[in-house]
Amino acid sequence: MELFLAGLFLAFLGGLLLLHLVGLPANWLILGALGLWLWSHPELTVGWSFLALLLALCVLGEIVEFLAQLWGGKRFGGSRRGAWAAVIGAILGGFFGAAFLFGFGAIPGSFLGAFVGSFLVELGQGYSYPAAYRAAWGALLNKVFGTVVKIGLGMAMIVLSFVHVWPR
Numbered sequence: 001m002e003l004f005l006a007g008l009f010l011a012f013l014g015g016l017l018l019l020h021l022v023g024l025p026a027n028w029l030i031l032g033a034l035g036l037w038l039w040s041h042p043e044l045t046v047g048w049s050f051l052a053l054l055l056a057l058c059v060l061g062e063i064v065e066f067l068a069q070l071w072g073g074k075r076f077g078g079s080r081r082g083a084w085a086a087v088i089g090a091i092l093g094g095f096f097g098a099a100f101l102f103g104f105g106a107i108p109g110s111f112l113g114a115f116v117g118s119f120l121v122e123l124g125q126g127y128s129y130p131a132a133y134r135a136a137w138g139a140l141l142n143k144v145f146g147t148v149v150k151i152g153l154g155m156a157m158i159v160l161s162f163v164h165v166w167p168r
Contacts, residue, residue, distance in 0.1 A: 002167040003166075003167060006165050006166050006167055009033075009037055009165055010158065010161075010162065010165060010166070012033065013030055013033060013034070013158045013161070014158065016029045016030050016033060017030065017151065017154045017155065017158065020107070020147065020150065020151050020154065021104055021106075021107055022098065022103040022104055022106050022107070023094040023097075023098060023103075023106030023107055023109075023110060024106075026150075026151075026154055027057070027058045027061050027150060027153060027154045027157060028058055030054075030154055030157050030158065031051070031054050031055060031058050031157070034051070034054060034157075034161050034164075034165075035051060037165060038051070038164070046164045050160075050164065053160070054157050054160070054161070057153045057156060057157055058153075058157075060153060061149060061150040061153040061154070062150075064146055064149045064150070065143075065146030065147065065149065065150055066087070066146070067146075068142040068143070068145050068146040068149070069083070069086055069087055069090065069114060069139060069142050069143050069146055070083045070084070070086075070087065071083075071142060072086070072138040072139050072140075072141060072142025072143070072145070073086050073118050073122075073135045073136070073138050073139040073142075074138075075138055075142075076134050076135050076137060076138025076139075076141075077131055077134050077135050077138070078118055078122055078132075078134075078135025078136070078138060078139065079121075079122065079125060079127075079135070081121055081125065082117075082118045082121045082122040082125070082127075082132075082135050082136075082139070083118070083139065085117040085118050085120070085121035086114040086115075086117045086118035086136070086139035086140075086143070087114070087117075088117055089113035089114050089115070089116055089117020089118065090110040090111070090113045090114040090117070090143055091110070091113070092113050092117075093109040093110045093111070093112050093113015093114065093116070093117075094106045094107070094109050094110035094113065095109075096109055096113075097109015097110065097112070097113070107147065110143065110147075111140055111143055111144060112140075114136075114139045114140050114143040115136045115137070115139060115140040116136070117139070118132075118135055118136040118138075118139040118140075119132050119133065119135070119136035122135045122136065
């Protein structure tokens, strides 16, 4: 029975990872679920250092996603204002995109929002159409990069937790 429950829980963690597709904070939910699992299984000798490592991975994912997006537009010739517009556009795009495709529109919405936010602000600041397009494209690419990094870190969290969840 223990093997079945551990397998079911690991599958549940994999399901939580899929919540990235609808723009939800999957890594944080994985961390919370693992914390509850470890709390409900006191026989497991997992120290706080393991949960601290998982917390660090969650924070790292957020930092990478945020900084990649800010840096992306600038790297492609955009302004600081355009980079911030991309961040705000991604948030708004994810929020409004969630209304489509049964919630799965949140991720494409955030990508599109990053692009549109950067593009419009750069045009408004007098950038030429090609320069604004290039900066917006950079914001979009780095938003995608940040999201991929967060999903990868979530996978790493699940893989690292496997040895602590699976019965010996």
